[in-house]
Amino acid sequence: MRAILIREHGEPESLKIDDIPTPAVGDNEVLIDVHAIGINYPDLLVIRGQYQTLPPRPFVPGKEVAGVVAAIGNRVTSCKPGDRVVAQVEYGAYAEQLSATGPNCFVMPETMPFTDAAAMGLVYQTAHFALVERGQFRNGETVLVNGAGGGVGLAAVQIAKALGATVLAGVRGETHARLARGGGADHIIDLGAENLRVEIRRQVHAATNGRGADVVLDPIGGDVFDGSLRALAWRGRMVVIGFAAGRIPTIKANYLLLKNISVSGLQWSDYRERDPAWMRRVQDEIFGLYSAGKLKPTVMRAFPMDQFAEALSLVANGKVNGKVVLTTDNNKS
Template sequence: MHAWLCENPVGFDALTWKELPTPQPGPGQVLVEIKAASLNFPDLLIVQNKYQMKPPLPFVPGSEYAGVVRAVGPDVTHLQAGQPVACLSGTGGFGTHTLAPAALCLPLPAGFDLVDAAAFIMTYATSYHALIDRGALKAGETVLVLGAAGGVGTAAIQIAKQAGARVIAAASSADKCQLCLDAGADATLNYSEHTPSGSLREAIKQLTDGKGPDVVYDPVGGEFAEPVFRSIAWRGRYLVIGFAAGPIPSLPLNLALLKGASIVGVFWGDFAKREPQANAAMMQTLAQWYLQGKIKPVLDQTLPMSDLHRAYALMGSRQVKGKLVMVNPG
């Protein structure tokens, strides 16, 4: 097997493509031949030693991938060789093969494209858990999605529309706003045309007839968080997804009091561990929605696995719209 190896987490330029022994699965493991692997924001952080999970060195990055099971561990009964799966295991995806925890593998139904499957679990599970479970989104409500042109943002647009909500998508350029409209958003807000101190709040007010959004989906953080929270509707829910902008904002708690609003933390990874049955039911729903054509990952582009450095550079420069997927030949 071959894989991109991180031996020194100083950035993606230090990753090297190496030949490694093909491992055999132990208890609770399966060997997956990787067909496709997507690039997620944590993949950028983990090779810079900036992510909360710090795997022992050396490691193969690539948190999310899809492929075919080639061998199963002695105690694995729910998967078998030849079965297509998707997996989100945190590492291992940027190579030709990996040992995956069998419990984290999602068996893929017939008709589930492996490139789509590699870009599916993290964004759709996060967005469904956020909007439907934590945000209690109802039909007829208005959702403001920040960072809406990214992977989780485009997934949030689609899931919110499935819930019957009106979606306002916020993104940083005209072409990203158009991508959001193509993904199903009802209206857009271009960050680059507004300042956090004033015109952003006025734009939100105009787009919501003065009421404000019922739910805010925020994977970005940064300077726009407070003015957006000041714009939220009565009984609004502000969903804290992540901090792609870098700085973690400090929200004045008196605003929550004055609006009767909730600041709601969203940590899908721990939800999946603590409530595995609920998570499995959610994933089954999402897989059915995909097969029914109700949701589909928005892909920026697919690149050969050999172009991983280029893919990292694109993500680091904020040029990616939707998801980037690395594909192995064959």
């Protein structure tokens, strides 16, 4: 089968497609004929060798697929051959076939296209865990989602809205503002403004009658994080998801005390590994909201697998509105 293999870390253009053996299927594993592959920002970090955990080379990158079950190990109960599933893995997804553990495979809603499923796994899971678990969101609260035109951000806008939030979407530019509004955002916070330290607080207060945001979800870091921390309401919760702006911020502990606020972090893959049953409950909820028409991934473009470098360059250059996915030849059958 064909797969994109990392022999040396570098830019995506330095990788090529190789023929490698079909992965073995252990007792607790599921072999999937991959139809669509989700592309995520962390894939870029993995390919460049900048991600926090990296397996020994050579290895296949990629964290999620949607496809059809080809075979199962004798201890697998989550699916059977022929089922359409979405699967989450630490690496191995940029391939025509993938072996994933049974607990990390989820049967998809019947009418859901493979491309939607591949675009919805990691970012919707991350957004849900950030909002509900780490952010302790309660119905009726106000949520500021930064990077709301990106993968995690747009998913968070939709989930927060579906769960009863007033949603403030932090974006740069009209294209992302339009996307966020389409996802259900009630107000736009302009992250392209000068002096974000003052501006984010001013805009959030203007949108909330001076109250501030109960929850901030932040995949951006840098000045956006600094400004958003100051925009929290009394007893507000901020969740650190990532550092797309590049700078990892620091916090003065007295500021937390003075405002009765808290800052927590999310590393979603830990939940995937430590508590797959929790992840399954969240996935069921996400599929339920999708089937009810309350969530809809924005698939900007589906690229054939051979065009992986072009797809990843959109991510690298911040040109993605919503999500990009890859499709394999299995998707034509």
